[in-house]
Amino acid sequence: MCSIYIDEVGEIKGIEFSDIASAYNEYLDDLYAYALHMRFDEQTVMDAIHDVFYKLCTHYTSLNEINNLKFFLFRSLRNRLIDIKRVNRENTISLHAPDEPQEMLPFQLYVTIEDEIIMKEDAEEISQKIENVLGRLTNRQREIIYLRYIQEQSYEEIAGIMQISIESSRNLLSKTLTKLKGALTISLLLPYIH
Amino acid sequence: MQPTNNTNQFIKFLKDDKFIEWKLCPTDELQTYWDEFLRQNPEEEAHFRLAEIHFSRIKLSSWQLSSEKKRKATERLIKSLHTHRKRRNLNHMVYIAAAFAALLIITILYMQRNSTPSMIHPGTPSDYIVGNELESQDILFMTGNGTTSFQEDVDIEIKQGEKAEIKGSSQGEKVILMAEHTMNKLVVPYGKRSRLTLPDGTQVWLNSGSILEFPSSFTGDTRRVSLSGEMYIEVVHNTEKAFVVETSGFAVQVFGTSFNVSSYRGNHPSVVLVEGSVGLTSATTRKELILVPNEQAILSDEGFFDKKTVNTELFTSWKDGYLTFNDTPVSEALKQIERYYNLLFNFGENVALDGLTCTGKIILSDNLDNVMTALSLISSTGYKKEDKTIYIYKNDD
Numbered sequence: 001m002c003s004i005y006i007d008e009v010g011e012i013k014g015i016e017f018s019d020i021a022s023a024y025n026e027y028l029d030d031l032y033a034y035a036l037h038m039r040f041d042e043q044t045v046m047d048a049i050h051d052v053f054y055k056l057c058t059h060y061t062s063l064n065e066i067n068n069l070k071f072f073l074f075r076s077l078r079n080r081l082i083d084i085k086r087v088n089r090e091n092t093i094s095l096h097a098p099d100e101p102q103e104m105l106p107f108q109l110y111v112t113i114e115d116e117i118i119m120k121e122d123a124e125e126i127s128q129k130i131e132n133v134l135g136r137l138t139n140r141q142r143e144i145i146y147l148r149y150i151q152e153q154s155y156e157e158i159a160g161i162m163q164i165s166i167e168s169s170r171n172l173l174s175k176t177l178t179k180l181k182g183a184l185t186i187s188l189l190l191p192y193i194h
Numbered sequence: 195m196q197p198t199n200n201t202n203q204f205i206k207f208l209k210d211d212k213f214i215e216w217k218l219c220p221t222d223e224l225q226t227y228w229d230e231f232l233r234q235n236p237e238e239e240a241h242f243r244l245a246e247i248h249f250s251r252i253k254l255s256s257w258q259l260s261s262e263k264k265r266k267a268t269e270r271l272i273k274s275l276h277t278h279r280k281r282r283n284l285n286h287m288v289y290i291a292a293a294f295a296a297l298l299i300i301t302i303l304y305m306q307r308n309s310t311p312s313m314i315h316p317g318t319p320s321d322y323i324v325g326n327e328l329e330s331q332d333i334l335f336m337t338g339n340g341t342t343s344f345q346e347d348v349d350i351e352i353k354q355g356e357k358a359e360i361k362g363s364s365q366g367e368k369v370i371l372m373a374e375h376t377m378n379k380l381v382v383p384y385g386k387r388s389r390l391t392l393p394d395g396t397q398v399w400l401n402s403g404s405i406l407e408f409p410s411s412f413t414g415d416t417r418r419v420s421l422s423g424e425m426y427i428e429v430v431h432n433t434e435k436a437f438v439v440e441t442s443g444f445a446v447q448v449f450g451t452s453f454n455v456s457s458y459r460g461n462h463p464s465v466v467l468v469e470g471s472v473g474l475t476s477a478t479t480r481k482e483l484i485l486v487p488n489e490q491a492i493l494s495d496e497g498f499f500d501k502k503t504v505n506t507e508l509f510t511s512w513k514d515g516y517l518t519f520n521d522t523p524v525s526e527a528l529k530q531i532e533r534y535y536n537l538l539f540n541f542g543e544n545v546a547l548d549g550l551t552c553t554g555k556i557i558l559s560d561n562l563d564n565v566m567t568a569l570s571l572i573s574s575t576g577y578k579k580e581d582k583t584i585y586i587y588k589n590d591d
Binding site (some may be wrong): 052 | 202205208209211214215219220221248251252253254256257258259263264266268270272273275278463483
């Protein structure tokens with residue numbers, strides 16, 4: 001009779017707490033920053049990350065079951081945030097809110113230069129220029145840049161996280177270019193056009 | 195590297211839109227542009243490479259959590275998971291207790307289908323009965339001296355001297371002293387069962403969702419208990435002291451016998467006699483009725499008894515860990531499963547299973563899936579379980 005009890009408990013024991021804690025610590029900053037870029041407040045972000053991990057731990061028995069944990073976490077968090085956004089939006093009336101959940105999520109990048117070799121005035125000018133370039137991109141394009149260069153995700157992973165085709169994840173960046181080219185010509189004439 | 199005017203040449207690249215653009219969105223076109231630039235201006239290569247290095251140091255994202263906040267967040271997660279697992283372990287222990295009693299049989303006899311198709315509207319929500327697992331509650335044992343709660347099924351024996359011996363599957367033995375001459379209460383929530391031995395040795399099996407009130411010792415000339423819910427009872431024979439079970443609507447008087455009393459709210463209260471003889475008295479009409487073994491009495495809303503001969507196993511097998519059905523409406527079978535496993539089905543307006551009956555036995559296993567599978571086999575229904583929600587639908591085979 002006792003053995004039944006032990007087996008039952010063993011079967012549902014699940015992921016070791018120490019594994020969860022170390023995975024949590026490893027990815028918390030990245031997930032936190034990702035969500036803040038989408039302009040969610042800190043409390044919402046922390047709740048969403050908690051929920052993502054909670055669900056992960058209650059649905060899987062081992063972290064090894066997940067091939068690419070970082071990718072999995074980014075995608076789950078993004079979905080969770082879209083849900084939160086959708087619920088919030090249902091509670092507010094907005095005439096021009098886009099229907100596409102993708103479009104509801106802003107994505108903001110912030111330039112920081114802490115390079116001792118670059119003079120302060122130069123740093124300010126460079127920041128301004130980069131911000132101008134980023135400012136001309138769409139939210140989704142900025143998100144791809146974030147995932148690709150800061151989180152070092154592949155196009156395949158980006159496509160999975162943002163739930164778009166691999167094609168689009170590549171194309172979005174080349175569309176960026178076309179758009180920039182147009183903007184560039186104008187900005188040469190009027191350097192501070194925005 | 196010396197920060198001279200010469201080395202600062204790289205700055206001009208950092209201020210170049212096309213350079214920034216290329217670093218952010220390195221398309222073939224821009225790649226060609228810069229390759230060409232370097233081919234034509236090889237003297238710029240060093241500055242160009244330096245600019246790349248410095249560009250990579252520019253941050254587009256610099257948020258970080260303080261280690262204190264990280265620690266708190268981790269603690270919060272671990273706490274949530276602890277709570278989750280504790281709850282799951284508890285549910286399992288309840289099922290295991292039931293499984294001990296249930297290592298007996300699996301028999302599925304035959305299927306019977308007796309549906310009224312005109313009542314069924316495919317594609318509407320009433321095609322399903324939806325059930326949910328509910329939060330588990332504790333068993334409460336209330337004596338004159340206070341209340342003790344148990345998270346799993348218990349076996350309580352009331353001994354001479356107002357002592358209650360508690361036997362549970364994991365908590366070991368425990369003795370609770372009860373106050374003299376007071377009534378005590380054993381509250382068994384849905385999803386739980388308990389056994390109780392009264393001071394005279396009478397054995398009681400309390401089914402899910404039941405409350406039994408009983409004294410610390412039987413003084414006076416009758417042994418009197420009061421029940422809401424369902425119990426199976428084996429009364430110790432004593433012609434001197436009649437045993438009386440009071441329940442909503444009627445009282446059962448016996449001298450020594452075994453019977454099942456059911457008086458759940460929303461159902462007609464009933465008594466099924468297994469052995470001996472009992473006398474019933476309706477509380478409203480004062481009508482009396484004597485039952486002989488294999489008879490069932492059902493009390494009507496108006497306070498009259500309806501008597502019929504039954505197979506007692508159908509009504510008492512729950513105490514041995516299985517349910518027996520014989521041409522029983524599926525909705526009634528679901529009600530029994532609902533109580534036993536602490537689920538909530540949305541009957542009400544649902545008509546999908548009207549007219550369906552089932553016949554056979556279902557082991558009250560610790561695994562709800564086994565139970566639902568067995569039910570679908572004997573009732574020509576199907577079921578689907580998603581997390582804590584169960585959908586039951588009619589099988590059109």
